[in-house]
Amino acid sequence: MIPAFNEEATIAKVVKDVKEILPETFIAVIDDGSSDHTGEVADQAGAHVFTLPYNIGIGGAVQTGLRFAKREDFDFVVRIDGDGQHFPSDIPRLLQPVMSGEADVAIGSRFFYGGWKADISIQRKMGIYLFATLASALSGKKITDPTSGFIIMNKRSAEFLANNLEQDYPEVDSRVSLVRAGFRVLEFPVEMRVRQGGVSSINTIRAIYYVIKVTLSILIAKTRNYI
């Protein structure tokens, strides 16, 4: 599953790369109300395109895919970003522990071995550090890359997230809620590229809102009861 908002520059390559690695897989691109040709490009690249009538936020888009997966009774769900920052060649390595039952959720982490990548801005580093500290403290598990969008889920965890996912910026607090709900979440080291095109959905003005909103969501995820 690839959520995408205005990613026409990169989406075709992502879809083709995934298709090459996993030829038998159902590839869903969730077009979150893009104003460019993301949907058409993805369709031509061979993906199944789910077009949201308007932009509902990345969490809402991911949830669309999860609800569909639940409906179709898929065994595993892989979520990668549409901007080309993740290497689809990492998917089999991350899928393996989930398929073997070692983990319910596998997440690709840029910072698994510690240290920072040079191409990340200082503001972003600060944000990621804050979230990693908070999410680690509240989930009781060490989380090195809390904002990673490279996630592999088994059926149970996908179903849980289909029912419990924030509509916008869902990555960080879902880490806390997954652990709290008793899922085994494991991080695995991956490389990520700088986005290959398009514009990040988080600009400077939104950054402050992002930090406050996500912090609130993490705290809520910590206190909410998950059944």
Place this chain on the structure above:
Amino acid sequence: MEARYQILLIFYSLGLLVLIWQFTRRGLFRPAYALLWLLTGLFFLFFSIFRQLVPILAEYFQVSYPPSLIFAGAIGFLTIILIHHTVLLSMYSNKNKDLAQDIAILEWRLEQLEKYTDQPVAIDAETSTEIENGVEPE
């Protein structure tokens, strides 16, 4: 002068109640949502008619400036109304999101169906009949 002020307040409260009533009657307010507003209007009306109750209550609650009791009450009502609105807003935006997701999923399923049957699924009865009769819809 005191009486004039009281009449003004009574008219204000009645005006508010009539407005809410009319809005509800014409379907602009759903009765369930008008309830809080009606209670607010009745609160104002009650204290504008029984104005002498205000100093008594103020003394009981040890409020040195009696009108502030009314302000507190009014702010209380408005806060409840606003919280109620936030709850409704969150509920509707959630339902809205669910509907958007349903549309995306249903649209995909419809496309699959159209691919399978190799013809567009009729959008209305007229087109449907045309397709059945072998007429290519416009």
